[in-house]
Amino acid sequence: MSEASRNSTPDxxxxRRRAVSAFAQADAGFLDAAWQRLGAGRRVGALRGPESGLVMVRGRAGGGGAPFNLGEASVTRASVTxxxxxxxxxxxxxxxGTRAHFAAVFDALWQDETMRETVEREIVAVIEAALAETDAKRRSETEATKVDFFTMMRGED
Known part of the structure; x- marks a missing residue:
C-alpha cells in the first residue's frame, strides 16, 4: 500500500487506529519533543493513569489452530483530555508511563480537525518511516543469516 493511499484512508x-498504533510504538522522547512544538499553550488533564498492568497474550498454532495462552505482558494505559x-x-x-501519556495526548490532538493534517505529517509519518526503516534493517540482518537446505538423494535404494 502506498503512503498516499494509507494517509487518505476513507474509514x-x-x-485513527493507524495513528494510535504509531503513537503507541513511538519513543517517549520523540513524542515529548513533538508536544513541545505542536502543543504549546494547551493544557492536558489526566482522566486515568498512566497505570501499568498485565494482559494475557494468546496465540494459535499454525495460525489456525485452537487458541492457547502464551503468557502475560506488561502494558501501561492512559487517558487524557x-x-x-x-x-x-x-x-x-x-x-x-511517559510514553503512554504522550501517546494519549497525541490521540486527542489527532482528533482535532484543525491539527490532524499536521499531526499526520509531522508525527505519524515520521514514526511510520522510522518503524519501516527498523523493520527493513531487521529483515536484511535476518536475510544475511538465511540458510538454504536441500535434499540429496541417498544411494541406499
Missing part, C-alpha cells in the same frame, strides 16, 4: 476509525474537550486514550507495551 475514519481505520485512520485537552483543554478543548478532546479525549485521548493509549495503551503501550511495557511500563513506560
Amino acid at each position: 475514519p476509525q481505520a485512520a 485537552l483543554d478543548d474537550g478532546a479525549v485521548g486514550h493509549a495503551m503501550v507495551l511495557g511500563r513506560d
Whole structure:
C-alpha cells in the first residue's frame, strides 16, 4: 500500500487506529519533543493513569489452530483530555508511563480537525518511516543469516 493511499484512508476509525498504533510504538522522547512544538499553550488533564498492568497474550498454532495462552505482558494505559474537550486514550507495551501519556495526548490532538493534517505529517509519518526503516534493517540482518537446505538423494535404494 502506498503512503498516499494509507494517509487518505476513507474509514475514519481505520485512520485513527493507524495513528494510535504509531503513537503507541513511538519513543517517549520523540513524542515529548513533538508536544513541545505542536502543543504549546494547551493544557492536558489526566482522566486515568498512566497505570501499568498485565494482559494475557494468546496465540494459535499454525495460525489456525485452537487458541492457547502464551503468557502475560506488561502494558501501561492512559487517558487524557485537552483543554478543548478532546479525549485521548493509549495503551503501550511495557511500563513506560511517559510514553503512554504522550501517546494519549497525541490521540486527542489527532482528533482535532484543525491539527490532524499536521499531526499526520509531522508525527505519524515520521514514526511510520522510522518503524519501516527498523523493520527493513531487521529483515536484511535476518536475510544475511538465511540458510538454504536441500535434499540429496541417498544411494541406499
